[in-house]
Amino acid sequence: MNQKSLRVLEFNKIIELLKSKASSSLGLKYIEELVPSSDFEEVKYMQQETSETQSILTKRGYVGLQGIHDIEDKVKRAGVGASLDPGSLIMIADTLRAARTLRNSLSGSDEEDFNYPIIQSLSNGLYAYREIEDAIYNAIISELEISDNASSTLRDIRRRIVQKNQSIRSKLNSIISSTTYQKYLQDAIISVRGDRFVVPVKAEYRSQVAGIVHDQSSSGATLFIEPMSIVDMNNELRQLRLSEQEEIERILQELSAMVGEVSEDLISNQEILGRLDFAFAKGKLSMKMRGVEPTLNKDKFINIKNGRHPLLDRKTVVPNSVYLGRDFHTLVITGPNTGGKTVTIKTVGLFALMTQSGLHISADYGSSMCVYDNIFADIGDEQSIEQSLSTFSSHMTNIVSILKDVTENSLVIFDELGAGTDPIEGAALAIAILEDVAMAGARCIATTHYTEIKNYALTKDGVENAAVEFDLDTLSPTYKLLIGVPGKSNAFEISKKLGLSDYIITRAKEFIDTDNIELEDILQSAEKNRIKAEEERIKAEKLRESIEKLKI
Template identity: 60%
Template sequence: MNDRTLKVLEYNKIKNMLNNMVESSLGKSLVENLKPSTDIEDVKYMQNQTDEAVNIIIKRGRPPLGGIHDVLKDMKRAEIGSTLMPINLLRIADSLRAARRLKSYMKKDKEDRDSNYPILESIIYSLNTYKYIEDDIYNAIIGEDQISDNASSKLRNIRRKIESKNGSIRNKLNSIINSSTNRKYLQDALITIREDRFVVPVKQEYKSNIPGLVHDQSSSGATLFIEPMAIVELNNQLKELKLEEKEEIERILAELTNLVAQESEGIKENQKILSNLDLVFGKAKLALDMDGSKPILNNEGYINIKKGRHPLIPKDEVVPTDIYIGKKFNTLVITGPNTGGKTVTLKTVGLLTLMAQSGIQVPGEYGSHMAVFDQLFADIGDEQSIEQSLSTFSSHMTNIVDILESVDKNSLVLFDELGAGTDPTEGAALAMSILNYLHSKSIRTIATTHYSELKVYALTTEGIENASVEFNVKTLSPTYKLLIGVPGKSNAFEISKRIGLGDYIIDRARQLISKENIEFEDVLASIEKDRRVTEENRQKTERMKKEIDKLKEELQSKKAKADDMKKRIIREAKQEAKKIVREAKEESDEIVKALRDISSDIEKERRRKIQEAQDTLKGSIDKIDDDLAENVLSKKAKKIPKNLKAGETVKLLNLNQRGTVINPPNESGNLAVQVGIMKVNVHVSTVQRIKGDSKSSQQPGTKSIIRAKSKSVKSEIDVRGKTLEEAVLDVDKYLDDAYIAGLNRITIIHGKGTGILRQGISELLRSQRHVKGYRLGKHGEGGTGVTVVDLK
């Protein structure tokens, strides 16, 4: 790039801004040598680097780049075997720590796991880390010229001895200076050091009274600094210890230097990477500071800057501008009044081009297109040279000649006030000729001018476009907006009139201008008026469109919220319903459990009462058996029956009951007799044979009871509607009656319901002694609403 162009466009000021963003001297050195690249692939790579760095800073904060030092000289000394000083080793350790911390900074975290930084990740992960060297250096060195006691055990022991020896010397000297005898010989009662040895200040006239070695004297000569003979040996020992300390320190430094030298290539490679990273992150910080964006690059000479801002004008003062060139036209002629912003527009295009080609993001909106040019030329400002006796016009023309000789197809040329400084007619002609030459070579050119001839030239020449900077005549102030496609009006008469110039002078001036020029200016005024109306309508339309889009977005947002609310209400209702059902089920389960517990308690109580009744009955039967046996034994028949056979009817004399012989008497005379439902063992002497029809002569007894029961007991019982306790008692009694009646199968009707009756009756049947088996009813028998019971 042309050095004069870089100076004119104030590229160095951008470099100064970038210099404030880098953190190391290495980064500042790279900034100092930074120049725009003309290789589009190189420019794309630099822009991608900067863009990744911007995104990383936004996601993770600024990188830890502190501690980067230039250690190349130190590494060269280490490689040739020279021992490095503590400060040099500390700088190397700082650089190693910076590399390690940067690698840790680059590791993906949870918040940024989906991001991708291929360029910077590759660069940062290529850094070499030597934590063991860091640790050894930091453990051994605690200051620029201070070695830690932890550097080695030998150094620690030596320093302990030195401290002990210092204490011994001071104690000895204190005894000397505090002695009443010696106090009058001393200038001051203090201990000092001369030539690294402990001494005491002695008055000149008493030097013979304090035997020892004289190391120094005061400027007046009145005081001698004497090392007493009593501590000479101690000082010698201290000196030897300090020499040992120095040797151990030199050994430690040499060892650390050798450690660094072994990894010299990796450490030097780190320095190159770290310095480049400092520059890249410096560009990223600058981009964030000026609200920059990554431009879309091309090598076809196409520029389309959207809301571009001059980077050297404060953000709260600069007016963004849109400017494009390179597709429908390659030459742009900007006209308008002075102080309207024409020169700022030229510099904005030029400076943003230089920044883009240096890998720096441009201050403009996303989607801006920037071309990569081989050369950029700018003729801007007053170039009058007193030394060379050149006028402003001559200076400009000299520069333009150089440009025309050096320009090629892939160049960008910027002219400020082309053809000014000479006769207007000749200047306009020269300007048109220069523009025509560059236009014929398809060279991108932007020029500012006041000449009306150039406005007509741009209107009538294909591939050349007019542009103007807007000016508000009412306020006599520029708006700094660039209007491409509209030629500018000088507004000299309107401005003069507004500031008080007489109408007669202005009218006379109008008469002096050719009719064609007046008509052209009127056409421009009409165009400008129509443009403003169109612009106002366009802005109004855009505002309405934005309002419609905003309303549409709000409606969509409300609809989305309503849909979400509807879904949420339905979801909550379902959850509430599930909760109610779950709670109801839990409650019903608790009720069923409670009922089962109650039923179980009732059943236990019933069983207890039944067991008590059975125990009572068994006791009564046992008593009856005992009584019967006693009666049988006590009452004997007058005549003992002989040859009794099974089936014969006999009378039990003691019971006054009839019975049937089950088996004939045994050898002891005992036999078994069936009396009703009871079997009685009696002696043959207590029975009397009854002759004749037993059925007709038998007294009413058990058989009559059984016959009565068999006629009255039904084959089914219905306990529906009763409580469990009532049902259990009724069924239990019914089972006894059915058994006595001789029924083989009965049916218990308990209904389906909740199943409590069915379960309670089932538990009763399991323990009832008369029950042979039971089952639920089949289809046609009543199903689960009945239980069919088989009796023994």
């Protein structure tokens, strides 16, 4: 897929929205690798996958995807005999529990209408090892703590450690509370240096206390001495602690071996869990956007019903219906600046990219999309100071590249085609470019201000005009797209309402080709008739509803 088009259509922002819906790094990997596909069957499968997760989330409100971790490296290490640390084992147990819970949750065995073949096929492929999961949770409390329940040997060693601690403290308490020792001590407290119990002795009484010096205070006034009477007891305590550590290492090795025996199954789980997280992220995004699965067709047409640009506030964005590819292959949109032309064509392009990425589109049910081999877009101010290219030159460089690669299965989007140069030459170039795209058999949607292109669309088979509506009373666009109606610039009307003198406007019209003035007048008349017809239609609809209520 054309990378420049992905950028100018802001597909990366959709990817960021999708990332925010993932529950794990496994799902994020799939999202980061997501690119639009040009394979019809693959797109169909991806769309169905999204629809299934959207439906499951709608039905249940929640699917447990928490606790999924990327454990592949840890599992591989266990598979070659390495011993894992407690934190790694806890992550493996958490992931095993998530896999088991998901498998049970998505089996739908106790629900008659729970039928989601794609998601259930994935979840049924998950391996569950409850015995490993329970063994890890039974043995490990946290990343830093092994449970006494890990083994009877460990429990016995720790019991003896507690007893030995108590014996040493009892012995030391008798020493520091004796009148003989009190004058030698800096404080009547028991301290620990390294893993040895000591007492704080005044430096000048070093010779009076038999024992081993382990430390001294920063001033040198206090020495921390291990009395000889508890050296053997401290040695025994140290030996017990070494035994405890050996038993912990044995337990971790045993648990790691259990993981290693099923390492291939756990790695398989990783892939499936990532796929499920990715699929449910698509479902969550669809729900957030109030998206729908578009009907896919192989006839190279699109029919978007009340499409809303997914990056705009859905409370304020004006929905528009756009169709292309059946009665006409090229749609030319005209109208005033800031009227919504660019948003409209970006919506079409972005919907195409989203559809081919398996994402739902923010439109109404009944919308239909096709699968293009490539989507080309020339949108925005592409002026390049570094390359000394003007806006026109930069656009033309991009257009040349598009025309070189376009095929009959492509969608081409042009914004302000032919702008940035002499209007007469720009319009002529724009028409020639549209002709070339049409000759290639591609579908095309373009915006323009040129009257010549409006005339071209009026007289050329396969080319249709469209306009963005403008309210002359408020001097503001309504952002509604009207297909079949060429747009009017409204420059004279806007200027008049803003206070420009009539004689200046009259004089300006003298400088415009008579045919162009006549066309603009025809467009204005057609627009007034359309608005009047729409008002009449709304009145008739209300009247019909009133009659229906009276019948009831």
